Amino acid sequence: MIEFINVEKTYTNGTKALQNINLKIEQGEFVAVIGLSGAGKSTLIRCINRMHDITNGKLIVDNVDVSKLKGKDIRRFRRRIGMIFQSFNLVTRTTVLNNVLVSFVPDLPFWRKVTGIYTKSQKIKALEALDKVGILDKAFIRVDQLSGGQQQRVALARTLAQNPDIILADEPIASLDPVTSKIVMEDFRKINNDMNISVIMNIHHVEVALEYADRIIGISKGEVVFDGKSDEVTQEILDSIYNGKLDEVKSSIEESLVYV
Incomplete structure (x- = not known):
């Protein structure tokens, strides 16, 4: 479904974010991308939906060379790929249902975009999506009245x-407490299993990645240094991914949770 072939990404300031990336991700996989901050994790997943353009190599998604897409083709391609952010990206002053309905805006005729009137079938689909993540009862509540975990589930329902076919998640639990993180991760796993949607997640929480993902991709200095099943990950492998700094990463995460 997704194939990186000798992919490189260099930013305009000369920073080489990715180099010599060769990966194949099949439909229905749950993949966690781990590594130090600045290792290239976010860049890797954001290249998949063309949020970042690659510099060299090829990126193929379902037999489509992503780098060759232009204009409407890019927008049509992105409709098949959901993106979940750490910051939720919700309109907090309106209802949960309205936030989910936003996912249909690109397909609306101009008059519906202007008036904000959605079809009955779109409203039903939005409510069904909320039901799948367990917050149907929150449909008519304003987003700013929800907890952080509930807001992340609204973002997931919108997707x-x-x-x-694919969900990309960029640090989806970074701002959540451990209990809420577990609930959100269970949602991701259920969606992956029940709907056969590929999930590719950039995540700092190593223990969570190992518990929920089927496959781990370790990135260090823009290169893949490990690619294998979660149960194959050893302490030695983690040391190679994190350059022996895993304890520092854990301490940083624990400190940040104090302020959640």
């Missing part, structure tokens, strides 16, 4: 409503 599900667009019926994606």
Whole structure:
């Protein structure tokens, strides 16, 4: 489904974010991308939906060379890929349902975009998406009245409503407490298992990655230094991914949770 072939990404300031990336990710896999901050994790997943353009190599998604897409083709391609951010990207002053309905805006005729009037079938799909993540009862509540975990589930429902083949998640639990993180991760796993949607997640929480993902991709200095099943990951492998700094990463995460 997704194939990186000798992919490189160099930013305009000369920073080489990715180099010599060769990966194949099949439909329905749950993949966690781990590594130090600045290792290239976010860049890797953001290249998949063309949020970042690659500099060299090829990136193929379902037999489509992503780098060759232009204009409407890029927008059409992105409809198949859901993106979940750490910051939720919700409109907090309106209802949960309205936030999910936003996923249909690109497909609306101009008059519906202006008036904000959605079809009955779109409203049903939005409610079904909320039901899948367990917050149907929050449909008519304003987003700013929800907890952080509930807001992340709204973002996930919004993504599900667009019926994606792939979900990219960029640090989706970074701002959540451990209990809420577990609930959100269970949602990701259920969606992956029940709907056969590929999930590729950039995540700092190593223990969570190992518990929920089927496959781990370790990135260090823009290169893949490990690619294998979660149960194959050893302490030695983690040391190679994190350059012996895993304890520092854990301490940093624990300190940040104090302020959640």
